[in-house]
Amino acid sequence: MKRGKGMTFVGDSRIPANKQKFIPKDYSEYPGRTEAFWPNFLLKEWLVGAVFLVGFLCLTVAHPAPLEKMADPTDTAYLPLPDWYFLFLYQLLKYKFASGAFFVMGAIIIPGLAFGALLLAPFLDRGKERRPHKRPITTGLMLLAFIAVFWLTYEAAGHVDWKAKAENNKPVLPEENAVEIDESDPGYAIYEANSCIQCHGGDLNGGAAAPSLIGIDKSVDEIKDIAVNGIDTMPAGQFEGTDEELQQLAEFIVSVNEQATEE
Template identity: 30%
Template sequence: MNKAQQKEYLEDYAEAKRQGKPFFPYAIYKDHLVALFAIGIVIAMAIVYRVEVGEPVNPATTDFVPRPEWYFFFLFELLKIFKGENVLTPVIMGTFLVPNILMVLLVVWPFIDRGPERRIEKRPVALAIAVVVIALMAWLTEEGVKSPSGTVDPAAIELEGLDEAGEAGLVLYAANQCSACHMIKGEGAPGPGPDLTNESSKDRGLEWQIDHLKEPASRTPGSSMPAFPNFTDQEYEDLGTFLEGLGDTYK
């Protein structure tokens, strides 16, 4: 600010002070009126649009893919961008590093950008950054809206070439909530288990699949997949055949 600007500003300020009303009680009174009005709307909506209480939650469920409220979808999707070998990578990057770097930037921005210009059209870089950040958040939110939730109806997984074992395997796959951790052709959860669309390409073999279902850690040391020890021999065979055919016989 140069001398002339400063003088002008001080004059404006003195003038405003002479004409203006003191903060207390005028501004406080207005703030209270608006706040009361807003609270009144919330109370009225709570009375008019009653929210039904849903079913009691089941803490033992394994088939529920938890999802945040929509306004957290961008953070939720950010986690998926940083998928890595290490399970901690997405957590560190998506919930800590990236959001905190952005928050710190927001706080220190007034100290970095010392330009006196306030008009938005004269600040192309700041404007571009704001637009890009908002667009990215909007895009991540949209991805979150589209991402699958809950369990998968076997009819939703469209596979060609299903024979009898394939059909039976798919029914078992759907009934045992495998899709809470796995995805086949875009249906199901993106993790923590691998996408099974091309499971046949791993050439595991039927016996491997059955052993893995009975006790995942016996084939994949340290596996966090739950064991499925209670199928009948026929069911193991159908499910194993189904898995071994994915991407090859069943696509």
């Protein structure tokens, strides 16, 4: 059928004539912005963030953060300090206007205003320009935040002898009793058969469920009584065996302690 004069075309609005594919908008009129936010720009951001995250995780594995010794409330010379990324808040609380009677100002109001301003920065300055000098509100807030955090962190870190602090606060790990256990001893077989090894360990150094059996000052009869009647968190009836096996078990534990005392 050829188009001619007087011909009328009737279409149904429910059926689209052409199915248009998704075409990103043209951002060429915006200076410095020539690609769509989704998915082009956001995908690049994710890739860069993933690279930094993997690098940071590798760094933490290669150089783990040092642990300090266990808290000692009797050590009045200990200087508690937060991690480095909270040092600026720690320094802020030293000033008169943010400490003492005004601690709410330093702990809640000032940090709340600062982080609130950074959070609202994209909404306060919605200009199309991407050049920093053309966006004074956003640029000013970011520069002010960076300078404040840098200066407060520098001030807090400058008054601490970090080498001395790390040396004095090294964790002191409990030293295991280096006692050679004679596993061929008949008493050790009884010790193992009565499931003592599950709580006190194969080296008798104990664990989370039971104390160490090395370094105890108890006689053979006292150990026999404990094995039968229990003590503290150890219930009675744990030992199942003859009187001869009970004697061998107690003598074995005493002999291990005598060896530890000699060493």
